[in-house]
Amino acid sequence: MSSKLQIVKGMRDLSGVEAKSFAHLEDTARQIFGLYGFEELRTPILEFTELFTKGIGQDTDIVGKEMYLVLDRREKSLALRPEGTASVVRHVASQGLMRQKKQVKFFYFGPMFRYERPQKGRFRQFYQIGVESFGNAGPDGDLELFLMLRQYFSAIGLKNVGFQLNSIGCPAPDCRPAFRAKLVGFLSAQKEALCPDCQRRLETNPLRVLDCKNERCIQLTQDAPKSIDSLCGSCKGHHQELLGLLEAHQISYETNNRLVRGLDYYSKTVFEVYSADLGAQSAAGGGGRFDGLFEQFGEEPVPSVGFALGLDRLVMLCPEPPKGQAPVFVIGWEQKAVSLMVAQLREAGIGAEYDPGRASMKSQFKQADRFGGRWTLVLGEEEIRTGQVTLKNMQQGTQTTLSPNEALKLIRA
RNA sequence: GCGGAUGUAGCUCAGCUGGUAGAGCACCGGAUUGUGGCUCCGGUUGUCGCGAGUUCAAGCCUCGUCAUUCGCCCCA
Numbered sequence: 001m002s003s004k005l006q007i008v009k010g011m012r013d014l015s016g017v018e019a020k021s022f023a024h025l026e027d028t029a030r031q032i033f034g035l036y037g038f039e040e041l042r043t044p045i046l047e048f049t050e051l052f053t054k055g056i057g058q059d060t061d062i063v064g065k066e067m068y069l070v071l072d073r074r075e076k077s078l079a080l081r082p083e084g085t086a087s088v089v090r091h092v093a094s095q096g097l098m099r100q101k102k103q104v105k106f107f108y109f110g111p112m113f114r115y116e117r118p119q120k121g122r123f124r125q126f127y128q129i130g131v132e133s134f135g136n137a138g139p140d141g142d143l144e145l146f147l148m149l150r151q152y153f154s155a156i157g158l159k160n161v162g163f164q165l166n167s168i169g170c171p172a173p174d175c176r177p178a179f180r181a182k183l184v185g186f187l188s189a190q191k192e193a194l195c196p197d198c199q200r201r202l203e204t205n206p207l208r209v210l211d212c213k214n215e216r217c218i219q220l221t222q223d224a225p226k227s228i229d230s231l232c233g234s235c236k237g238h239h240q241e242l243l244g245l246l247e248a249h250q251i252s253y254e255t256n257n258r259l260v261r262g263l264d265y266y267s268k269t270v271f272e273v274y275s276a277d278l279g280a281q282s283a284a285g286g287g288g289r290f291d292g293l294f295e296q297f298g299e300e301p302v303p304s305v306g307f308a309l310g311l312d313r314l315v316m317l318c319p320e321p322p323k324g325q326a327p328v329f330v331i332g333w334e335q336k337a338v339s340l341m342v343a344q345l346r347e348a349g350i351g352a353e354y355d356p357g358r359a360s361m362k363s364q365f366k367q368a369d370r371f372g373g374r375w376t377l378v379l380g381e382e383e384i385r386t387g388q389v390t391l392k393n394m395q396q397g398t399q400t401t402l403s404p405n406e407a408l409k410l411i412r413a
Numbered sequence: 414g415c416g417g418a419u420g421u422a423g424c425u426c427a428g429c430u431g432g433u434a435g436a437g438c439a440c441c442g443g444a445u446u447g448u449g450g451c452u453c454c455g456g457u458u459g460u461c462g463c464g465a466g467u468u469c470a471a472g473c474c475u476c477g478u479c480a481u482u483c484g485c486c487c488c489a
Contacts, residue, residue: 082488366448
């Protein structure tokens, strides 16, 4: 029972329907994102550690304490990627793609790694499907992502999800910094009443006090200043235009003034895909605009929007994917004849299975039943003598004896 | 890093105030010599997570440890 072979904490094997669900979500994403002109980009799982410290920000938890770090044989510090955006930006910048095209759009999937305490919907190796769109500064760049997500969610049968939307402005002095100052002023006045975590946040990242889950903090910040009221002219215009576009396309969303994204590089639009069915980790995905990220890497600025979905969380919300055709089960006494028949069926594109251990007819039928296939093909002494096969319909319990070719036709029908 | 809950058969779990472990499902066989599902009969399955301690006696009590899980922090 208890085996010594044990999996690493926070990691898991995906098998059965779960593995199928993952594949299905990925396949569907490939197909739909392709319609919007996004191309797949496969980046390495290992990157130089600096890519993330520069990109995500030294002081975030992700970089500060959650990265899996390794030293290679030349003592270079490498990190298992904790997110996907930095790699995509690295690719676009280092290949000079923005000098070749006005717009560049990529999607990616794959495992990400963060050394955190696991809980419902949260793993140390988790899977993301992400999208980045470069070169479109206007709100229709944002809009495109919402449209694409809506179509994707409908394609995978996702229900009970909603968009939450906010704008957190830009680094211009009269925008986020001004808002931040206002907020700090408001919070400092009641610092003592905030929870210990929030008192700490007030110093490190005051915006995050807004999404504290502590009820008292929520109450106290009820009348806190809102970021959308302190936007600069350009950010305000962007936000208003986006709302107008969303309405025109009948995309429903909720405004959430408390929504601030975790990573420093976001600007203007931020959003989350949430569901009440997920437990405490209610976000199935999130994204936003990050117009300043290229500059953070010392590159020419490139307007950028993107999002990432947590596949592990999407799987919890989606119905099981449609089942493929269950295999035909072949049973009989003579091993060689059975395996030849199975081979022939497989070559013909029909899934087939058999029992390699010489079990009784009864037990072979039992196994056939468990496979859940529609047909069982019987190849007994009689059939071998006459060169025919018996095909049994497992749902109806009826069976007929006929030639192998006719059987093929029937199975295919 | 912090808090709570849980580890008993392949799976889901029961096991009273401590007295040497049970059910259902699953699996195997038979009733039915080449016919599954339904029914009936029979059978297999355990270092009670691991290690100490208390006790005449520990699945149960105590301590430690590992793992799982749900939260916090943070995030997808």
